[in-house]
Amino acid sequence: METEVLKVDPLRPDRELVARAALVIRRGGLVAFPTETVYGLGADGLNPEAAKKLFAAKGRPQDNPFILHVASVDQAWALVDWDRARCPEGERGAARLAADLADRFWPGPLTLVLPAAPVVPREVTAGLDTVAIRMPAHEVALALIREAGCPLAGPSANASGRPSPTRAEHVLEDLGGRIDMILDAGPTGVGVESTVLDLTRHPPVILRPGGVTAEALAEVVGELRELAPGEVGEGPAPSPGTKYRHYAPRVPLLLASRLPPAGLERLLAEGKRLEQAGRRVGVLVADEEAPLIPATWVVRTVGSRSRPREVAERLFAAMRDLERQGVDVILALPYAEEGLGRAIMNRLRKASSGPL
Ligand code: TXA
Ligand code: MG
Numbered sequence: 001m002e003t004e005v006l007k008v009d010p011l012r013p014d015r016e017l018v019a020r021a022a023l024v025i026r027r028g029g030l031v032a033f034p035t036e037t038v039y040g041l042g043a044d045g046l047n048p049e050a051a052k053k054l055f056a057a058k059g060r061p062q063d064n065p066f067i068l069h070v071a072s073v074d075q076a077w078a079l080v081d082w083d084r085a086r087c088p089e090g091e092r093g094a095a096r097l098a099a100d101l102a103d104r105f106w107p108g109p110l111t112l113v114l115p116a117a118p119v120v121p122r123e124v125t126a127g128l129d130t131v132a133i134r135m136p137a138h139e140v141a142l143a144l145i146r147e148a149g150c151p152l153a154g155p156s157a158n159a160s161g162r163p164s165p166t167r168a169e170h171v172l173e174d175l176g177g178r179i180d181m182i183l184d185a186g187p188t189g190v191g192v193e194s195t196v197l198d199l200t201r202h203p204p205v206i207l208r209p210g211g212v213t214a215e216a217l218a219e220v221v222g223e224l225r226e227l228a229p230g231e232v233g234e235g236p237a238p239s240p241g242t243k244y245r246h247y248a249p250r251v252p253l254l255l256a257s258r259l260p261p262a263g264l265e266r267l268l269a270e271g272k273r274l275e276q277a278g279r280r281v282g283v284l285v286a287d288e289e290a291p292l293i294p295a296t297w298v299v300r301t302v303g304s305r306s307r308p309r310e311v312a313e314r315l316f317a318a319m320r321d322l323e324r325q326g327v328d329v330i331l332a333l334p335y336a337e338e339g340l341g342r343a344i345m346n347r348l349r350k351a352s353s354g355p356l
Pocket of ligand 2: 155156
């Protein structure tokens with residue numbers, strides 16, 4: 001199959017181009033589309049056959065469900081079985097809490113997990129009785145959902161296990177020839193995926209840290225719980241995607257366990273050892289460390305440590321870029337684990353093949 005790439009304006013998408021993409025979706029095809037976080041791979045979220053194609057195109061494990069992307073709150077709530085929504089003890093019911101969260105964070109990088117209505121195919125939920133829903137803050141995504149007339153199942157548009165795509169080129173690199181179309185609206189803004197919040201438990205649980213910080217969520221939710229690194233949660237895996245190695249470049253990525261300056265010293269020592277052993281060394285660091293890296297190494301910076309948004313935005317592209325430079329190994333440094341730093345560290349840990 002030939003993958004058609006259509007360039008679209010990120011703010012005022014051409015209606016004719018959106019209509020062409022929507023037709024592909026309605027016919028059960030796959031269209032990669034931009035969101036504010038990363039590119040998604042869109043399929044008709046109510047069509048089981050289309051969902052099956054998503055697993056095949058990405059090489060995704062069958063037990064990992066998809067997020068349904070909506071363009072309105074009404075469209076979102078129609079996917080939920082409210083009778084099964086467990087009321088958080090006390091003041092607010094689950095419906096009220098979901099409404100408050102949607103009010104504050106949608107459109108935006110927050111995904112809510114709620115009991116699934118019967119209309120949601122089990123191919124989308126991978127057999128779970130819950131469904132993950134979000135309204136993306138991107139004009140192209142919203143226009144496509146509206147025009148297609150259905151919620152879009154939309155995993156990140158990378159091959160399973162690879163760094164998420166923040167540019168259309170990344171999608172083409174991983175999925176070219178396996179999907180019908182890519183809507184190219186330039187680089188995405190947030191750079192890490194949405195925060196996944198499970199509202200079927202009390203207190204609500206952050207299954208995946210992402211573009212909306214725990215601090216911001218707590219202002220609306222009150223008490224909430226975060227999964228510790230490596231924790232999959234009690235019972236059956238609550239967010240199946242969290243158990244796989246993920247976001248990984250094709251070459252080993254070694255992550256220092258300590259922040260600079262200690263982590264940097266370690267990185268420099270290990271890099272010298274690897275270089276002497278004949279390896280081409282790549283490093284993924286912040287602006288602050290870049291001047292201290294030997295000139296013979298390949299350096300990619302993700303911006304300043306004082307601007308985590310910049311780091312999030314550039315993280316995945318920098319990994320792919322280093323791998324393209326033909327390095328044998330990528331050495332990376334950690335970031336402070338607060339605010340967006342939690343999502344950044346979650347992605348780095350999953351991308352890493354071991355400690356430095
Ligand atoms: O920002 C994002 O969320 C991007 C853009 C394209 O919207 N999408 C994305 O989708 O990251 P994906 O499929 O790569 O990751 C979805 C995550 C996975 O960890 C999956 O296991 C979890 O959401 N998930 C989906 N449905 C779930 C459910 N019913 N219960 C728990 N976790 C669920
Ligand atoms: Mg993904």
